[in-house]
Amino acid sequence: xxxxxxxxxxxxxxxxxxxxxxxxxxxxxxxxxxxxxxxxxxxxxxxxxxxxxxxxxxxxxxxxxxxxxxxxxxxxxxxxxxxxxxxxxxxxxxxxxxxxxxxxxxxxxxxxxxxxxxxxxxxxxxxxxxxxxxxxxxxxxxxxxxxxxxxxxxxxxxxxxxxxxxxxxxxxxxxxxxxxxxxxxxxxxxxxxxxxxxxxxxxxxxxxxxxxxxxxxxxxxxxxxxxxxxxxxxxxxxxxxxxxxxxxxxxxxxxxxxxxxxxxxxxxxxxxxxxxxxxxxxxxxxxxxxxxxxxxxxxxxxxxxxxxxxxxxxxxxxxxxxxxxxxxxxxxxxxxxxxxxxxxxxxxxxxxxxxxxxxxxxxxxxxxxxxxxxxxxxxxxxxxxxxxxxxxxxxxxxxxxxxxxxxxxxxxxxxxxxxxxxxxxxxxxxxxxxxxxxxxxxxxxxxxxxxxxxxxxxxxxxxxxxxxxxxxxxxxxxxxxxxxxxxxxxxxxxxxxxxxxxxxxxxxxxxxxxxxxxxxxxxxxxxxxxxxxxxxxxxxxxxxxxxxxxxxxxxxxxxxxxxxxxxxxxxxxxxxxxxxxxxxxxxxxxxxxxxxxxxxxxxxxxxxxxxxxxxxxxxxxxxxxxxx
Numbered sequence: 001x002x003x004x005x006x007x008x009x010x011x012x013x014x015x016x017x018x019x020x021x022x023x024x025x026x027x028x029x030x031x032x033x034x035x036x037x038x039x040x041x042x043x044x045x046x047x048x049x050x051x052x053x054x055x056x057x058x059x060x061x062x063x064x065x066x067x068x069x070x071x072x073x074x075x076x077x078x079x080x081x082x083x084x085x086x087x088x089x090x091x092x093x094x095x096x097x098x099x100x101x102x103x104x105x106x107x108x109x110x111x112x113x114x115x116x117x118x119x120x121x122x123x124x125x126x127x128x129x130x131x132x133x134x135x136x137x138x139x140x141x142x143x144x145x146x147x148x149x150x151x152x153x154x155x156x157x158x159x160x161x162x163x164x165x166x167x168x169x170x171x172x173x174x175x176x177x178x179x180x181x182x183x184x185x186x187x188x189x190x191x192x193x194x195x196x197x198x199x200x201x202x203x204x205x206x207x208x209x210x211x212x213x214x215x216x217x218x219x220x221x222x223x224x225x226x227x228x229x230x231x232x233x234x235x236x237x238x239x240x241x242x243x244x245x246x247x248x249x250x251x252x253x254x255x256x257x258x259x260x261x262x263x264x265x266x267x268x269x270x271x272x273x274x275x276x277x278x279x280x281x282x283x284x285x286x287x288x289x290x291x292x293x294x295x296x297x298x299x300x301x302x303x304x305x306x307x308x309x310x311x312x313x314x315x316x317x318x319x320x321x322x323x324x325x326x327x328x329x330x331x332x333x334x335x336x337x338x339x340x341x342x343x344x345x346x347x348x349x350x351x352x353x354x355x356x357x358x359x360x361x362x363x364x365x366x367x368x369x370x371x372x373x374x375x376x377x378x379x380x381x382x383x384x385x386x387x388x389x390x391x392x393x394x395x396x397x398x399x400x401x402x403x404x405x406x407x408x409x410x411x412x413x414x415x416x417x418x419x420x421x422x423x424x425x426x427x428x429x430x431x432x433x434x435x436x437x438x439x440x441x442x443x444x445x446x447x448x449x450x451x452x453x454x455x456x457x458x459x460x461x462x463x464x465x466x467x468x469x470x471x472x473x474x475x476x477x478x479x480x481x482x483x484x485x486x487x488x489x490x491x492x493x494x495x496x497x498x499x500x501x502x503x504x505x506x507x508x509x510x511x512x513x514x515x516x517x518x519x520x521x522x523x524x525x526x527x528x529x530x531x532x533x534x535x536x537x538x539x540x541x542x543x544x545x546x547x548x549x550x551x552x553x554x555x556x557x558x559x560x561x562x563x564x565x566x567x568x569x570x571x572x573x574x575x576x577x578x579x580x581x582x583x584x585x586x587x588x589x590x591x592x593x594x595x596x597x598x599x600x601x602x603x604x605x606x607x608x609x610x611x612x613x614x615x616x617x618x619x620x621x622x623x624x625x626x627x628x
Contacts, residue, residue, distance in 0.1 A: 006137050008039070008097060009124040010116035011067075014417065015507055017377060019555055023126065024112040026097075029137060037101035039109040041125075043134055044090050054084035056100045057113040059123075063093035064527030065133070067121040074114040075453050076361065079104060095134045119455050122507065122529045131561050135221075145170040145177065147211050147221045152560060154224045154526065156567045156604040160200045162225055168192040168211050177211045200227040204571045206525050222525040226570040228604065231578075235607040237625065238270040238328070238551070238580060239263050241316075243277035245614035247295065248305040250312060257319045262618050267625040270326040272409055272500075272551075272609065273316050276395065278335040278378050280345030284313035286402035289394040293345045317404055328407035328498065329399050333392050333476075335412045337379035339370060344379065353381040353388050355416055356423040360451040366422045380416040383512070384426050384472050389479070396480060400487050400495050407496035407548070408484060414473055414501075418449075418456070418510035433468045434461070437537075466533050469512035470541035481546040496548040500582065500609070503552040503565035505572045509533045515550060516572035518542035526571070544573045551609040553582040559596050566604045578606035585615040594624035 006029070010021035027038040030046045042050045052058040057080070058071040071088060072080040090096050099109035117123065124131050133153075135146060149166040168177050168188055179186045179194055186196035188211075198207060207223040241250075241259075250256055263271065275283045281295040296309040313329060320327045336353065337344035347354060354368045361374040369375050381388040396408050415421060422445055431441050439461070441447055447459040477499070484497045501515045502508055506528035508515070520542055522534035544550055552569045554562045566581050573579055581601035588594050601608050610616070 005128050006041075007126045008041070009126055010112075011118075011121035011123055014376065015504055016417065016502060016511065019504070020557060021123070022112070022116055024109060026125075026137070027109075037109055039097060039099045039113070041134065041137065042090055042096045042098065044092070044095075046090065049087050049089045050096050050098060052084055052086040052088055052098055053100055055082045055110075056084055056086075056098055057110045058086070058088055058099070059097040059113050059117045060088055060091060061094045061097065061123065062091045064529075065123050065125070066529065067117055067119055067123060068094070069119060070114070070117050072110075072114055073118070073454065074111075080114050120530075130558055145211060145213060145219050147179075147209055147219055149209065149221055149223070151223055151225075152564055152567075153222070154226075154564050154567045154571070156226045156228055156563070156570055157200060158228055158230050158603060160202065160227055161197055162200055162207075162227075163195055163197050164207060164209060164223070165195045166193070166209070168194065177213050179209070179211045181209050182207055200225060202227050202229060203574060204523075206523055208525075224523070224526055224567070224571060226567050228570055228575060230603075231606050233578075233606070234269075235602055236269045236326075236549075236578075236580065237267055237607060238272050238609040239268045239613055239616075240272040240330070240582075240609060240611045241274060241613045242611075243274035243281075243283055243295065244279075245612055247307050249614070251305070251308055251310075253310075253315050253319070256312070256315045259613060260316070260319050260323055260325060263613075264323045264325060266618065266621045268325065268610070270328060270406070271316060271320055272328045272330050273313060274332070274411070275313050275329045275399065276331040278332050278412070279338045279341070279343040280332075280336045280347065282345075282395075283310075284329075284399065284403065285309070285311040286314075287395075287398055288402075289398040290391060292395065297345075298343060313399070313403055313405070321404070326406035328409050328496070329403070329405045330409035330411050330500070331392070331395060331399075332411050333413040334381050334383050334388070334415075335378050336381045338377070339375050339379050340377050347379055347381070350381075350387070353385055355380045355382050355420040356426075357416070357419045358422040358445050358449075359419045360454050360456070364451075366445070369416070369420070376416060378412075378416070380412075380420065382421045382423055382426065383413075383415060383476060384421065384423075384429055389476055392476075393479060393483060397483060397487075400484065400493075405495060407498055408480070409551075410477065410480065410497070410499040413477065413499060414508075414511040414513040415469060416511070429472075430465070430468055433471075434464060437464070439464065463532060463535050463538070466509050466512075467535060467537035467541060470509065470514040470538055473512045474514065474541040474543040474546070477543045477546045498547055498549045498551060500551045500553065503554045503556075503569055503582070505552075505565075505568050509538070513543075514538065514541045515544055515552075516542040517544050517574040517576050519574055520572055526568075544576050547577050549578040549580060549606075551580045551582050553584075553611070554601070555582065555584040555587065555611070557587055559593075559600065562597055563600050563604065566601065569605070580607045580609045581605045582609040582611050584611055585617075585621075586612075589615070589617070589620070591620045591623040594620060598624055 006026040007023045012021040060069040101108045181196045210220040212218040282292045336347040447461045
């Protein structure tokens, strides 16, 4: 058995809903135990390949923790069609997970691998709960030369110099490893440790660490380091106020006043008020352009307190501005209903707006989202539909014209996920997009993607599809920015346009939202989920230049993961606009945890977004935000 607590974590079912997937303990590394049930991780130190026993389940994982193949994958609702024995190569830079047990049941190792893993998934390994890689788990067992680095694979540095430190192990007696860092010779002491200073340019830097022995055995590791100059500007601390989560507490002007006074006392500078929730109801009354139903019309599901007909946005502005707080109105842009609650402000009256989805659960059929056998949690409108776009822009316009807001925030300004939108309208526009590039669509939707069982198989036009969808969203963001800028010129105001997005940029292409700089250049050392996505056409859709600031949800569960995705955000945007790290107060719920992650966010990004007011413990937040 392992002396450490090692686990493998599957990809989350929907990363826009939860960042963590199911986990299972790893029994051993490069060793087969005598126990009847086990889940083993095999690296190249075992052999070049591993034999998956008859009726066993295996997951082949390549570089960057990408699932390449699943042996005996289970169809939805059924047991696998058992096979084996199967010879499976151990990929270079990767590993293989193999499970065997006497009974295939929901808690068993085989069930976990066969039902939770799909080709193309990005998975994680954990050591004592912290995310690691197979080198971090298997290094001691490998009996081969290896490099362990003390730095994460992606990180931010606030100086133009960094020190790369680590340990070389596994060299045979008499072999003297030679270590280089970006080609510069580095000194390795008798214990195998090293520390090497490296000059950095502002922006992204790639670092290659290579060790080579006298017998020409070599191993390399790579890092991506973003060098960021420390900001001299005052850093915003933004408190998000979710519409539904806070509706029971914010029933009066007095309750709003109390919330804002406590926020101000804690050090908050800005409020992000959710004025259009996922159901489509709004928290403001002056709506001459959209006639959106007010939140007080939301049918009570028996679990919440009925909401009074308050102009909550106006109250927040009056009370917030009195305290010197900036108020940003956030809109769930293309979200138009809660499927799980069956609540839709206007979508039932505009069914032609609804996304059409192509999912493996529907056995080849294209359906309206709510007609799918796997509809998801939130209903989305098609971002390409002109009526949809006009309506959402009208909502922005009525808010900035009718209220003295300091900003507009685009939330869920994207497609639901990779399964949308497959409507006739989208097909027609995609065909026109292809024609401009001298290409044709021959099979719909198979030229884009199709399914073999549960697994998505990409077609010859998949890269055009990702770029096309991203262009749809970027054009909308550009329209919103133009509208806000026109308003500012006419009124002499300074309303800001910002967006909230998930920090997992490497997977966000499936949502059609390329929030990067158009100057972002993908490098394989970043080990993103699918490097081929970042074509010239896709890169050109980067929309960060249409924003005044960007908030990314670094809602990961450890400080190391939060810092990693801060760095990914810095690399993707290139520092072109202020970047704010969104922190989940529900997960970082102690003063010690909050202080650590807040300090990192204020050091490595331009400020904080705290999600959300319903999770605030004011005593904890007051202690956490105290600057040392």
